[in-house]
Amino acid sequence: MSDSTSMEAIRDARHRQIWELIPWIVTGHAAEAECETVRVHCLHCSNCADELRFQQALQLEMAKESGRDFDAERGWARLQRDIEIRSDDDGEEVLELSRRRVRPALRLRQVLAIMAVEALVLGLAGATLLHGSGRAGQPYQTLAANAQTPRGATVRLVVSPDLSIAQLATLLRSLKMQIVEGPSDLGAFALAPIDFDSETEAVVARLRATPGVRLAEPIH
Amino acid sequence: MNSKSPQQKQSRQPIRDNAAELLLIGRVATRDRTALEVLYKSYAKRLARFLDRVTRRQDLVDEAINDTFWIVWKSAPDFRGDSQVSTWVIGIAYRCTLKALRRSGLLGSDQIVPSGEICSDFDPFVDNELTNWVACGLQHLPVEQRVTIELAYYLGHSLAEISSIMDCPVSTVKARMFHARMKLRNILPRLAAAESGTHHE
Numbered sequence: 001m002s003d004s005t006s007m008e009a010i011r012d013a014r015h016r017q018i019w020e021l022i023p024w025i026v027t028g029h030a031a032e033a034e035c036e037t038v039r040v041h042c043l044h045c046s047n048c049a050d051e052l053r054f055q056q057a058l059q060l061e062m063a064k065e066s067g068r069d070f071d072a073e074r075g076w077a078r079l080q081r082d083i084e085i086r087s088d089d090d091g092e093e094v095l096e097l098s099r100r101r102v103r104p105a106l107r108l109r110q111v112l113a114i115m116a117v118e119a120l121v122l123g124l125a126g127a128t129l130l131h132g133s134g135r136a137g138q139p140y141q142t143l144a145a146n147a148q149t150p151r152g153a154t155v156r157l158v159v160s161p162d163l164s165i166a167q168l169a170t171l172l173r174s175l176k177m178q179i180v181e182g183p184s185d186l187g188a189f190a191l192a193p194i195d196f197d198s199e200t201e202a203v204v205a206r207l208r209a210t211p212g213v214r215l216a217e218p219i220h
Numbered sequence: 221m222n223s224k225s226p227q228q229k230q231s232r233q234p235i236r237d238n239a240a241e242l243l244l245i246g247r248v249a250t251r252d253r254t255a256l257e258v259l260y261k262s263y264a265k266r267l268a269r270f271l272d273r274v275t276r277r278q279d280l281v282d283e284a285i286n287d288t289f290w291i292v293w294k295s296a297p298d299f300r301g302d303s304q305v306s307t308w309v310i311g312i313a314y315r316c317t318l319k320a321l322r323r324s325g326l327l328g329s330d331q332i333v334p335s336g337e338i339c340s341d342f343d344p345f346v347d348n349e350l351t352n353w354v355a356c357g358l359q360h361l362p363v364e365q366r367v368t369i370e371l372a373y374y375l376g377h378s379l380a381e382i383s384s385i386m387d388c389p390v391s392t393v394k395a396r397m398f399h400a401r402m403k404l405r406n407i408l409p410r411l412a413a414a415e416s417g418t419h420h421e
Contacts, residue, residue, distance in 0.1 A: 023401075027372055063373060070272075072261050075285055079260065201324060208283075
């Protein structure tokens, strides 16, 4: 059926009704009476019969399980880690904000929320990653505080102490990233792309999905 | 009549036990992580494939699934069972996906595949290429239309469920479905013939 023929056909109210029913016939959601209406109509309407056949073929292909496999175990591990990090009352807002650059115009409450999540991250990463003793009583610092961002650095990274240097090196190699500074006093590395083509968002997403990564965020 | 009779078929939506899922949600509401894990693992793979078809970006899929179940975790105490659990979860996933696409600058660009790219390299009569050919055709649809048809034909949701998931009137779902079908007829003209194994042109 050509496009113009289709359009002409469906202008008619009866054909339009049949057209609207076809997808739900194909998926098994239509009522028995609707199925019968379409069946009878298609006996003498080749246009609608063609459309029914086309949609049956399309649905058959689309219902197939195609596409990339998803590692549910890894995804679940990441979710658990995020629940740990985000489980404060303002969790969702903090999540959103931590993904974005902190703008000067942020409300105080939002800034405090960001500081809270950073403190939490540092708490998790802290005991072993940071220098172990003699820090009590020192003023609180955020990861970005006093940061002289090295030229070309696009990502800030904090890893778990369980992640070995070899694992970190392998991870960075796979992402075509390199450490250009760190670890800072607070345990953060600054990463820069080896390739100019690297997409920061994609790198951050991959890092966040990697077990052993405590924090990954773009440097703006 | 040229086509097969439109016999009423079993809905293609995988059978989900809503009562069992409601119990899980109840446990999640009490901060039971084992219940969340069961729910997560029962949805993750199929949801990931659905989102992969919509976004074609692994990083966005990972992000959207993670965000979805974070919201499920956080919002479970507020879920009143007004809809099926699956409709609620997929609705959250849909909104998280839109957010991820927007953040990546892909929403509003109308389509992920450039319009110049036509799916003509595939031979639809070679069976193992047919699915890829259809997938390529779908990438030419705007996101809202692609989601609508994937919700119907891949996840097997009804018209009312899709309306609830996408938070829009039934008439909007019908319109999106209609436009998606019209476009696909132009992009994949030989599909029906390929499926039946006979050239039809």
